[in-house]
Amino acid sequence: MLKAASSLGVIFFPAFDWAISPTHPEREERLLYTQDQFREEGLFDIEGISEHRPLYASDLDIMRAHFCFPSVSAICTESHRISAGGAIQAARLVFEQETRRAFALVRPPGHHAMKVVHGNRGFCNINIEAVMVEWIREHYGRKRIAIVDTDCHHGDGTQDVYWHDPDVLFISLHQDGRTLYPGSGFPYENGGPRALGKTVNIPLPPRTSDEGYLYAIEEVVLPILADFNPDLIINSAGQDNHYTDPITNMQFSAQGYARLNELLKPDIAVLEGGYSIKGALPYVNLGICLAMAGCDYSGIREPDYNPAALRESPDLMDTIRQTCAYVLDSYHHPPMGDFEKQGEYFIRERKIYYDTEGILENQREELKDCESCRGVRLIKSSSSHLSTCLGVELPIDCCPACEQEGYTAFTRAKKNYVVAQLLDQKNKRFQYLSE
Incomplete structure (x- = not known):
C-alpha cells in the first residue's frame, strides 16, 4: 500500500x-x-x-x-x-x-x-x-x-x-x-x-x-x-x-x-x-x-x-x-508607479473588454489617499450592457472618516446610479441598491 x-x-x-x-x-x-x-x-x-x-x-x-x-x-x-x-x-x-x-x-x-x-x-x-x-x-x-x-x-x-x-x-x-x-x-x-x-x-x-x-x-x-x-x-x-x-x-x-x-x-x-x-x-x-x-x-x-x-x-x-x-x-526595489492624483484621491481610468460576451466596460476608480487607513475606494462603472454602476469598498482597517465617506456615497447613489453595492470589509456588511 x-x-x-x-x-x-x-x-x-x-x-x-x-x-x-x-x-x-x-x-x-x-x-x-x-x-x-x-x-x-x-x-x-x-x-x-x-x-x-x-x-x-x-x-x-x-x-x-x-x-x-x-x-x-x-x-x-x-x-x-x-x-x-x-x-x-x-x-x-x-x-x-x-x-x-x-x-x-x-x-x-x-x-x-x-x-x-x-x-x-x-x-x-x-x-x-x-x-x-x-x-x-x-x-x-x-x-x-x-x-x-x-x-x-x-x-x-x-x-x-x-x-x-x-x-x-x-x-x-x-x-x-x-x-x-x-x-x-x-x-x-x-x-x-x-x-x-x-x-x-x-x-x-x-x-x-x-x-x-x-x-x-x-x-x-x-x-x-x-x-x-x-x-x-x-x-x-x-x-x-x-x-x-x-x-x-x-x-x-x-x-x-x-x-x-x-x-x-x-x-x-x-x-x-x-x-x-x-x-x-x-x-x-x-x-x-x-x-x-x-x-x-x-x-x-x-x-x-x-x-x-x-x-x-x-x-x-x-x-x-x-x-x-x-x-x-x-x-x-519597486519603482514608484506613475499614479494619477486628483485632490485627495488616486485615480485609475480604464476600458475593459469582455471578450467572451462582447461587453465593453468604462471604469473609473477613486482611492482615498488617507493617512489613517488604506482608504475608501469608489468604483464607477458603466458598460455597453448596463449604465451607471457604483461599487463602494471600505477596507478592513477603515478609519472613521473613510467609513463615513463611504456610507455617504452609497446612500446618495440612488440619485445617479442604476445599481450600487457596498462592501464593508471592516464591519462585514454588504448592501445592495437598485432602481
Whole structure:
C-alpha cells in the first residue's frame, strides 16, 4: 500500500454543466478524462489521498470578492457557484486540518474575473481564488496570503482584485502578454499605491519549457515567497503551458508541473486553464496530485513526451535569466508607479473588454489617499450592457472618516446610479441598491 507523505484532499465534481459551446475546450468533458486517469492509476487507493465534494458558494461568499453588476444571480450559474465552492472546500479542509494540502479540480475557471464583473471574460465569470481568499478571511481572520498563478495567461483578474491589498502577494508566471491574451502582466505592473511591490509579474517568452519555468520558480518565486513569509500559499494552477495546448505557445510538461509543485509546496491548488483535454490534463493533474502528496511522480509521462525536442534554445534561456533578474530586483526595489492624483484621491481610468460576451466596460476608480487607513475606494462603472454602476469598498482597517465617506456615497447613489453595492470589509456588511 502506497502512503502519501503529506495528506491531500482532492475536490472533484465532474458533473459541471457549463460550457462555452459543445465543441469549445471549456466544456463538460474537460475533467472527465482526468477523472478516468485518476481511477485507472489508483490515485485514491493511496493512503492519505482522499476525494471530496465541493461546497456551494452563496451570494454573500461572492460579494466579499466582487461587485457583480447588476447582481450575483445575473452573473453566476450553479456551475460557477459549485466551482467557487470547490475552492472553499479546499480551504476548509486545510484550515480544519482534515488534510495537510488540498487541490480543487473544478471548472469553470476564474482568474480573469476582476473586482467589477459585468459578464464573462477569458472564460471567467467570478474569481474562484478570490472568493476562497475572502472566505478564509471571514472564517479564520486576517492572513498573509501568497497566490502564485502558473496559468499560461496572465492572471489579470486576480491582480486587479488584490491590486491595493498589501496582505496578498500575487505572483504570475505567464506567456509574454505581447504574444497572448489578455495582453498584460508586465514587470512594471507591481501594485497600487497602497501595495507597491505586492504584485509580481514574470512574463516568459513563447516556447519556454521545463528548464525556463523551473528556473523562474527557483530564482525568483521562492526567494520572494521567503521574503514575504505568507501564512498560506495558493497555486492558481493553470495547465495551458503544456506543449500540447491548442491556444498557447509554451512547452511545459507533466514532469515540469509536478516538479514545480514539489518546489512551491502550495497549501492549496485550484485548477485554472488547460485545454488539451486528452493530451495534457490527465497527466498534469496526476503529476500535481502526486507531488502535493509527496509521492513519487517519476513515472508520469505523456505518450509523445520528448524532452530534447522541447528544450529551450540558449538564446531563449538568456532572455529568461535577464527577465528573472530584473523582476527580482524590482521586487526588492519597486519603482514608484506613475499614479494619477486628483485632490485627495488616486485615480485609475480604464476600458475593459469582455471578450467572451462582447461587453465593453468604462471604469473609473477613486482611492482615498488617507493617512489613517488604506482608504475608501469608489468604483464607477458603466458598460455597453448596463449604465451607471457604483461599487463602494471600505477596507478592513477603515478609519472613521473613510467609513463615513463611504456610507455617504452609497446612500446618495440612488440619485445617479442604476445599481450600487457596498462592501464593508471592516464591519462585514454588504448592501445592495437598485432602481
